[in-house]
Amino acid sequence: MKVVTTIDEVRQQVKSWRKNGATIGLVPTMGYLHEGHQSLMAAAKQDNQKVIVTIFVNPMQFGPKEDLASYPRDLERDKNACQQMGVDLIFCPSASEMYDANFNSYVNVNGLTDALCGKKRPGHFKGVCTVVTKLFNITQPDRAYFGQKDAQQLAVIQRMVSDLNIDIEIIGCPIVRESDGLAKSSRNSYLSQHERLAAICLYQSIECAQQMIQTGEKSVQTILTAMKNIINAQPLAKIDYIEFVDYATLTAVDRLNQDSLCALAVYIGKTRLIDNFIYHH
C-alpha cells in the first residue's frame, strides 16, 4: 500500500494502473476511519482491481462555527484500517496541496441542497461538491463509493455527476451501525459516556417510525410527532431537524405516497449527529 500526499504522485500511479488496464475504485473520506468506511472499501475492492482511499478534512465544507479544528484525526490508525482492507493507495493531501492561494472555482448543486443539512449548513454542499469534483479529477476512478448515512450528500453527488456528465459510477452503500443501533460516525468519538448512551435516541426514533409505517401509518405529521417525543424525552438531545422528503427531489412530503427519505440531525450535547432511513413505496 502506497501513501502519498501530492496530486502528481496520484496521477502518476493512476496513469501506470490505467496503462495496464486496471479498473479503479475511489473511497473519499475525511479519515478517522470506522467500519462504515471499511464497508465502502470492501465494496470498492470487490468491484475494482485497484482501490484508492482519500483522507482529507476539507476546510471548505465546514462552516465558520463548525468543528473543523476539532475534527478527529489519526493517520496511523487510518493507514492500518486501509491496509487491513487491501487498499492500494491512500491520498492524504494538505489543505494547501488542494487549494492554492488563488483558488476561486466552485461546483454547486441547487435545489437538492435547499433542504435538510443544506438548509442548516449553508455552503456545506458547495464545499462537498467542489472537493469531490477535484478528487474525481485527480483520481479518475471508474467507480466511487459513498455511504447512505450521508443520504443528502449521496443524492447531491449523484445529481452533480449526472448533470456534469462525469464518467464515474456512483455507488451508495448501506449504513453501518453499532450493536445498539447508533450509526457509525467519526463524530461519535466526541461523545462522553453519558452522551453515547443518549445518542441511541436517533435510532430509537427511526425504529419507532418504521414500526408505525409497517402498521399502516401514512401521515408524516403523526410519525414525526412520535419521533420527536422519543428524542425530546432525552435531556442531552436537541433536534436540529427531522423531516420526510421525496427521495428524488428532497422536497417535504405530507403523506407517504412515494419513495421518501426520513432524515434527522440531532445535537447530543455539542455533537451533531445525523441518521436516516428510506421508505420504499
Add this chain to the structure above:
Amino acid sequence: MKVVTTIDEVRQQVKSWRKNGATIGLVPTMGYLHEGHQSLMAAAKQDNQKVIVTIFVNPMQFGPKEDLASYPRDLERDKNACQQMGVDLIFCPSASEMYDANFNSYVNVNGLTDALCGKKRPGHFKGVCTVVTKLFNITQPDRAYFGQKDAQQLAVIQRMVSDLNIDIEIIGCPIVRESDGLAKSSRNSYLSQHERLAAICLYQSIECAQQMIQTGEKSVQTILTAMKNIINAQPLAKIDYIEFVDYATLTAVDRLNQDSLCALAVYIGKTRLIDNFIYHH
C-alpha cells in the same frame, strides 16, 4: 468525419480512439464557424491524432435580454468548414441532450469573473464554465483550444482547470482578424454594411493604444482617453467598457508596470463586439 448529436455516441467514439492510444484535441464552439475557429482546429490537428469540434449555442451563457434566439446558425456550412480542416468528429447536441429537466448543477469561478464581460453579463461565465466542464467530461480530450479573442473566458477556464484539477491542457490561440483589422466573430454577421465599416473603430483604438505604449506612455488614463476618443467619434459606436487589467488577476491597473490585458466591448448599433490585446511588460 462523423457528425453526432448524442453524448453516448461521443463517449463510444472517444473510448474506441482511446483504446488505440490516440490523443484527442477539443475545439468547443457555438458554431457559425469562421477563420478564427479554423485556426483553433489547425492547432488541434497539429498537436493531436484526433480532433473533436463541438457546436452548441449554450442557452445558459446568454442573459435574458441577449441574442440567444438570433445567434447565427448554419450547420451545413459548419460541417464543410470542419471537413476542410480534417476534423474527425462534430458533436452538435440539442439543448435537451445537454440539460435535462432536473438539471441543477453549476460550475463557477469567482474573482476573475467580477471584471470586464463578467460585470456586464451576469451569469455568463457560470454558463460558460458549466458547459465547458460538461464538454470536457463528455469528450475527455488531452488538449482544448480557445481563442485569445475571448481573453477573459480563456483566463477563467485556465483558472477553473487548475482549481478543479481537470487533467486537460488548455491552449490559447491568437486573434484572427479581417484585412482591415476587425476581429473575426460570428456576431460580425449581424452588422449592416454601414455598421461593418464603423466596427473598425475597435481595432483602430487598439492600434492607437499600442502606438502610444511603444512611444513610452505608461498612464492608463491617458491611453484610455485616446481610445475612447476614437470610438466616440464613430456615431454608430457605443462603448460598453474599455479597461486595462492585470493579466493574472483581471483587476484594474493605473499604470503599465505589469503584464496587462486591454479589453474592450463596444456596441455597433445593436451588435456587441469585443476585442483586446495583451501588453507584455
